[in-house]
Amino acid sequence: MISPIKDLVSLIERITGRKDRAAIRSELKDENPIDIAEAITRVEPDEAAEVLEALPIFQAAEIMVEAPTETVKQIVPLLSDETLAAYLDVLPMDDAIDLSEELEPERFEALLEVIPDEDAEEIRRLMAYDEDAVGRVMTEHFFRVKPEDTMGQVLEDMRLAPQDKYETIHDLFVLNEDGALQGVLSLRRALRLGPDQTAASVMNTDVVTALDTEDQEAAARRMARYGFFALPVVTEAGVMVGVFTGDDAQDILREAETEDVLAIGAVSGDAEPYMSLNVWQLYKRRFPWLLALFAAEYLTGSVMRHYGQNDPSLGIQPLMMFIPLIIGAGGNSGSQVTTTITRALALDEIRGRDTLAVLGKELLVALMIGASLGLVGFLRALAPTPIGWSSGWELSAVVGLALPSIVLWAATVASVLPIGAKKLGIDPAVMSAPFITTFVDATGLIIYFQIALTMLNK
Amino acid sequence: MISPIKDLVSLIERITGRKDRAAIRSELKDENPIDIAEAITRVEPDEAAEVLEALPIFQAAEIMVEAPTETVKQIVPLLSDETLAAYLDVLPMDDAIDLSEELEPERFEALLEVIPDEDAEEIRRLMAYDEDAVGRVMTEHFFRVKPEDTMGQVLEDMRLAPQDKYETIHDLFVLNEDGALQGVLSLRRALRLGPDQTAASVMNTDVVTALDTEDQEAAARRMARYGFFALPVVTEAGVMVGVFTGDDAQDILREAETEDVLAIGAVSGDAEPYMSLNVWQLYKRRFPWLLALFAAEYLTGSVMRHYGQNDPSLGIQPLMMFIPLIIGAGGNSGSQVTTTITRALALDEIRGRDTLAVLGKELLVALMIGASLGLVGFLRALAPTPIGWSSGWELSAVVGLALPSIVLWAATVASVLPIGAKKLGIDPAVMSAPFITTFVDATGLIIYFQIALTMLNK
Numbered sequence: 064m065i066s067p068i069k070d071l072v073s074l075i076e077r078i079t080g081r082k083d084r085a086a087i088r089s090e091l092k093d094e095n096p097i098d099i100a101e102a103i104t105r106v107e108p109d110e111a112a113e114v115l116e117a118l119p120i121f122q123a124a125e126i127m128v129e130a131p132t133e134t135v136k137q138i139v140p141l142l143s144d145e146t147l148a149a150y151l152d153v154l155p156m157d158d159a160i161d162l163s164e165e166l167e168p169e170r171f172e173a174l175l176e177v178i179p180d181e182d183a184e185e186i187r188r189l190m191a192y193d194e195d196a197v198g199r200v201m202t203e204h205f206f207r208v209k210p211e212d213t214m215g216q217v218l219e220d221m222r223l224a225p226q227d228k229y230e231t232i233h234d235l236f237v238l239n240e241d242g243a244l245q246g247v248l249s250l251r252r253a254l255r256l257g258p259d260q261t262a263a264s265v266m267n268t269d270v271v272t273a274l275d276t277e278d279q280e281a282a283a284r285r286m287a288r289y290g291f292f293a294l295p296v297v298t299e300a301g302v303m304v305g306v307f308t309g310d311d312a313q314d315i316l317r318e319a320e321t322e323d324v325l326a327i328g329a330v331s332g333d334a335e336p337y338m339s340l341n342v343w344q345l346y347k348r349r350f351p352w353l354l355a356l357f358a359a360e361y362l363t364g365s366v367m368r369h370y371g372q373n374d375p376s377l378g379i380q381p382l383m384m385f386i387p388l389i390i391g392a393g394g395n396s397g398s399q400v401t402t403t404i405t406r407a408l409a410l411d412e413i414r415g416r417d418t419l420a421v422l423g424k425e426l427l428v429a430l431m432i433g434a435s436l437g438l439v440g441f442l443r444a445l446a447p448t449p450i451g452w453s454s455g456w457e458l459s460a461v462v463g464l465a466l467p468s469i470v471l472w473a474a475t476v477a478s479v480l481p482i483g484a485k486k487l488g489i490d491p492a493v494m495s496a497p498f499i500t501t502f503v504d505a506t507g508l509i510i511y512f513q514i515a516l517t518m519l520n521k
Numbered sequence: 522m523i524s525p526i527k528d529l530v531s532l533i534e535r536i537t538g539r540k541d542r543a544a545i546r547s548e549l550k551d552e553n554p555i556d557i558a559e560a561i562t563r564v565e566p567d568e569a570a571e572v573l574e575a576l577p578i579f580q581a582a583e584i585m586v587e588a589p590t591e592t593v594k595q596i597v598p599l600l601s602d603e604t605l606a607a608y609l610d611v612l613p614m615d616d617a618i619d620l621s622e623e624l625e626p627e628r629f630e631a632l633l634e635v636i637p638d639e640d641a642e643e644i645r646r647l648m649a650y651d652e653d654a655v656g657r658v659m660t661e662h663f664f665r666v667k668p669e670d671t672m673g674q675v676l677e678d679m680r681l682a683p684q685d686k687y688e689t690i691h692d693l694f695v696l697n698e699d700g701a702l703q704g705v706l707s708l709r710r711a712l713r714l715g716p717d718q719t720a721a722s723v724m725n726t727d728v729v730t731a732l733d734t735e736d737q738e739a740a741a742r743r744m745a746r747y748g749f750f751a752l753p754v755v756t757e758a759g760v761m762v763g764v765f766t767g768d769d770a771q772d773i774l775r776e777a778e779t780e781d782v783l784a785i786g787a788v789s790g791d792a793e794p795y796m797s798l799n800v801w802q803l804y805k806r807r808f809p810w811l812l813a814l815f816a817a818e819y820l821t822g823s824v825m826r827h828y829g830q831n832d833p834s835l836g837i838q839p840l841m842m843f844i845p846l847i848i849g850a851g852g853n854s855g856s857q858v859t860t861t862i863t864r865a866l867a868l869d870e871i872r873g874r875d876t877l878a879v880l881g882k883e884l885l886v887a888l889m890i891g892a893s894l895g896l897v898g899f900l901r902a903l904a905p906t907p908i909g910w911s912s913g914w915e916l917s918a919v920v921g922l923a924l925p926s927i928v929l930w931a932a933t934v935a936s937v938l939p940i941g942a943k944k945l946g947i948d949p950a951v952m953s954a955p956f957i958t959t960f961v962d963a964t965g966l967i968i969y970f971q972i973a974l975t976m977l978n979k
Contacts, residue, residue, distance in 0.1 A: 082612050093727070095747065097746060097747055097748070122670070129577070148779075167787055195864075218712065221712050221713070222713055232708070232709050233691070233710070250690070250708070251690050254676065254679050254680055254690070255679070255680055262971055284869065285943060287771065287775075288555060288869075289553065289555055290555075290768050292750070292767075309750075309767075310748050313745065313771070315746075319867075320778050322950070323782070323863070323864075323867055323950050324778075324781070324782055324785065326948070326950035326951060326953055327782065327785055327786065327859075327860055327863065327950065327953050327954055328785065328953065328954070328955070328956040329953045329956065336883070350715065352955070353955075356955055356956065357960045359956075359959045359960065359963070360959050360962060360963070362962075362963035363848075363959075363962045363963040363966060365963075366963050366966045366967055367966065368967075368971045368972070370974075374970070374974055376974075376977065377838075377840055377970060377973060377974070378836075378838030378840060378841070379838070379840075379841065380835075380836030380837070380838070380841075381836075382836060382837075383836070383837065383838075383841050383844075385847070386841075386844060387844070387848060387962050387963075390821075390845060391958075391959060391962060394852075394955075394958070395958075395959070396956045398954065398955050399955075401785075402785055405781070405785065409777075409778075409781055412844070413748075444563055457601075490781070490784070492781045492784035492785065493784060495784050495785050495786065495787045495810075496785055496786070496787070496856065496954055496955075497786070497787040497810070497814055497852075497853045497856050497857075497954075498787065498814065500849075500852070500853075500958070501814045501817045501818050501821075501853070502817065504818060504820075504821045504845050504849060505817070505820035505821040505823075505845075508821055508824045508825065508828075509847070512824070512828045512832070512835060515835060516828075516832055516834075516835070519834065
């Protein structure tokens with residue numbers, strides 16, 4: 064069943080806090096874990112933990128897997144060891160490892176002691192790989208076929224194998240005695256063959272593989288390019304050690320895309336859902352870039368200063384020298400906001416009823432960024448430097464005041480316009496960074512000149 | 522077999538032009554159609570057509586499906602009717618429709634007459650849907666199960682059904698006599714059940730579907746969100762008419778992502794691979810946006826003019842009024858280039874050996890855009906308007922010359938830096954639009970001032 068997220072959030076807020084586990088179980092039993100995972104990012108961590116402790120272990124584990132990292136980080140400390148150990152036990156191994164990354168090392172080690180040895184060993188084996196290596200996200204649970212197996216045997220083996228023996232059945236992998244990959248056979252093909260044909264006689268030997276130590280994103284792109292559902296993972300020696308499945312590959316590509324999109328808008332950091340990030344995290348993702356761009360924009364000031372001093376005929380006045388700096392800061396901070404919001408809208412991370420929450424968050428971030436930039440700008444304008452820079456108290460104060468005002472204005476425009484466009488049924492992507500930058504250029508100048516008139520003409 | 526694209530391009534250039542079909546067939550028989558599709562975007566259309574006419578029909582049809590639209594458009598007119606009719610016949614229907622969109626309507630109608638009636642009817646049925654509707658890309662070839670069918674029967678039916686009877690076997694769809702969808706059963710589950718269990722007793726009745734008239738991107742996002750490999754497509758009345766498969770959904774999402782990314786950089790148009798677009802097409806995707814932003818940036822000039830006239834104490838000189846316009850045009854055109862190139866690099870559409878080709882293309886586009894903007898800027902600066910705008914011949918000429926110079930410079934920086942970063946092993950995404958904009962701000966001003974000094978001080 065798929066319910067609107069806002070209904071699910073209200074439902075969770077209503078059924079938690081009463082310590083009635085049976086009620087939580089029955090109300091949520093038909094909801095999709097992916098929807099519950101999104102809903103718990105919008106409730107208090109203790110409410111989320113109450114839901115997870117109340118639900119059956121399989122359902123709760125699936126929710127944990129789907130929830131954003133930042134949300135999981137907040138919830139994990141509130142969960143009992145029994146619950147966590149049970150999760151580690153039922154989760155696919157790559158998801159168990161993801162979850163373990165949110166735990167303190169001591170607590171994780173303690174949990175590994177209480178789950179079955181076999182699972183603990185598998186987790187340790189996968190965790191030995193680099194964080195970005197394919198081995199880290201592969202599953203060791205795939206269907207092995209011997210070259211001499213007949214199709215009849217293969218289908219019978221599949222029927223009888225325990226449920227969690229293999230994660231993917233799209234392809235059957237033919238391995239020799241040493242575990243080296245000999246070929247691949249699609250289940251579709253296997254189903255259509257006569258029961259007496261052997262795997263060796265029908266398998267495809269021209270196999271696209273991934274190396275266990277290879278970068279995940281590169282392997283995921285290869286999988287997408289050639290339209291595969293999974294890639295066999297082999298060691299340098301050709302031994303097949305696991306399968307890199309399509310769902311993991313898609314998640315990796317989607318996160319890489321988001322990171323690329325944000326980078327275009329000069330926002331750094333991992334692809335975490337917008338609503339799961341707090342004001343401080345948003346600030347940290349944006350301010351360093353903005354500061355670097357701000358510093359670079361001083362070059363523009365130096366260029367103007369140089370021409371102003373050497374060529375009086377150009378008529379460059381002190382107030383003019385800060386124009387590129389001021390409108391640049393407004394444009395860049397506006398770009399960051401519109402890129403972040405547009406992406407979140409495209410991924411459905413922000414919905415209609417979030418408008419006020421988003422605006423509040425963005426204005427708070429803008430205040431922090433504006434204050435920081437204003438202080439830097441003021442001090443920099445004031446400081447006398449070897450190339451003789453000081454612009455005097457008054458002009459420095461104009462710059463220091465104009466910066467936060469314009470950053471705040473840019474954030475307002477850059478968050479309201481894309482959300483408004485979406486509500487009106489216009490593609491929010493047209494509220495592009497250059498559009499916001501241009502709009503903020505003109506309006507930002509009014510702010511700058513008004514502040515200058517007020518302060519300088521006193 | 523996967524070969525480096527550049528080897529494949531050299532190979533194709535070598536084996537074409539000799540009218541030796543057998544050689545082409547044998548040289549390319551083990552190459553992946555996706556790689557060949559990329560390689561033919563980089564050779565002459567007549568060479569590409571020669572390859573397609575020479576290859577076996579199935580292999581050639583798959584290449585046509587994977588090749589970018591722009592490339593197909595160039596090749597289709599060069600192919601014989603027999604070849605095209607054969608393609609239409611062997612392609613999955615949604616791909617056949619894609620291909621048909623590249624044909625002139627009369628030629629397409631003529632082709633429909635020569636392929637089997639059943640196929641022609643199916644193509645007409647799907648083409649009756651909106652271009653963006655799910656129905657347009659669904660396949661009608663899925664595996665239908667009756668509620669009373671036993672698992673034993675189902676597996677036997679699958680084994681005996683003709684090869685092209687169904688495109689996907691991941692899920693089995695349970696339909697009643699009227700064709701209404703009753704439930705879904707994964708093949709994985711079916712394989713593990715006893716042969717006597719009926720579909721009705723084991724199917725999952727809580728099915729996520731897509732409506733045939735629904736927007737493709739919305740349905741694709743739903744499929745990705747819930748991690749499905751395919752969605753059954755139903756009519757308003759609940760009759761199942763097809764399956765929306767995961768590979769089509771991924772293509773749709775990837776194109777939507779690319780369009781979103783380009784929109785962030787103010788580039789409009791469909792997601793076509795960079796190397797398949799010519800200079801004129803690149804110009805058309807960028808200039809309208811740039812012109813709109815340029816017009817909007819005149820607001821900035823009006824703001825400066827207003828303050829310059831009313832508040833002489835601010836010291837705003839005529840030359841200063843054009844600064845935001847000039848650096849804005851440089852920044853915006855730089856953003857377009859860096860966004861386009863960064864995206865193409867991320868998708869591996871541009872490779873190392875393309876550097877010079879890319880730079881040449883970008884400089885040509887920049888010349889065209891710069892000349893257009895320069896002319897508009899010159900005329901606009903010169904024209905007397907109701908609010909008294911004319912800036913005189915000399916200043917207008919400075920603006921008209923500075924614009925193309927800066928656009929050209931911005932294009933150079935914005936194409937060289939991301940490619941250079943990639944070569945040095947740095948993530949090209951850090952050469953973000955704001956970074957390029959900031960860099961072009963400072964350096965663009967030098968160009969502007971130098972031109973002004975040369976022209977005004979004469």
